[in-house]
Amino acid sequence: TVPRALVPAASRLYTSSANSHDATSMRAAFLSLLGSVSSRREIDQYLAQFRSVSSQQFAVVKVGGAILTDHIDTLCLALQHLYSMGLYPIIVHGGGPQMNKLLLDAGVEPEFIDGIRVTDKKTLGIARKLFLEANMDLVLKLRQDWGIPARPITAGVLQADYLDKEKWKYVGDITNVNSRPIVDALKAKELPILCSMAETEDGQILNVNADVVAGALARSLEPLKIVYLSEKGGLFNGDTGKLISTINLDEEYDSLMQQSWVKYGTKLKIVEVKKLLDDLPKTSSVAIIHPQYLEKELFTHTGGGTLIRK
């Protein structure tokens, strides 16, 4: 595992060099971070690959709501680390668990159909307020506590129609991604922080599942990495309970689909990831990981969660 004890020291090193991108000191800190688990060449190889594409094509990172509440510093540290190397992932965060709690507090029972929240007018009102607050909290934390210039992008990117107004009410199906605000933020060397709300043509705000937003951003920007940060930190084999380190869809998809433990959410996730990767260049891959292993996943062959590729 990553020697986490080294991380605070490394992060101090980065803070001092975050703006100058002082290659030598960053490199020293980075190597100390990953040194025990991977070779210098391995890290170099990945870094060169990530730097070979334009900044909007490095990574789209989806941050699950539970990460915002329970692992925020781990997330910020990982983002600071990437930022110090000149890597600017595009962040979209959720807020599902917080939303459930607010609804229960308001006396409303959360309702989902096929994993998508049924969002009536009252629920939408609560969601809008919560997602905007969560977005601003994350942006301020990154800026003030971690010295990372983050930019909130809460409108103007995601266009949508109603997914099915009868069934889900105020829930969006993304029809278009306007990447301009994201590209502008990256040009200004700021981390774009998006939340999972979209707008219809006539300006109605709609709730969208954050995984779906990440997929739509990925289809539009075609990044090398699509990362889903979650508490579980990967997909697990239901028979052995072991973390699945790599799934090569071209070779394993059909046999995987026949496994008895591939059902419900796991099945849905694999099917969705396959659809996504079918639409993207072969160099793109999806990683499902805990934020603690973000760098390990990005810069080592062994990774730290589940890597899905074609």
Ligand code: X2W
């Ligand atoms: C989601 C958006 C937030 C989300 C919801 O209201 O919960 C829909 O399902 P997590 O933390 O990633 O689950 N929207 C339409 O996806 O957050």
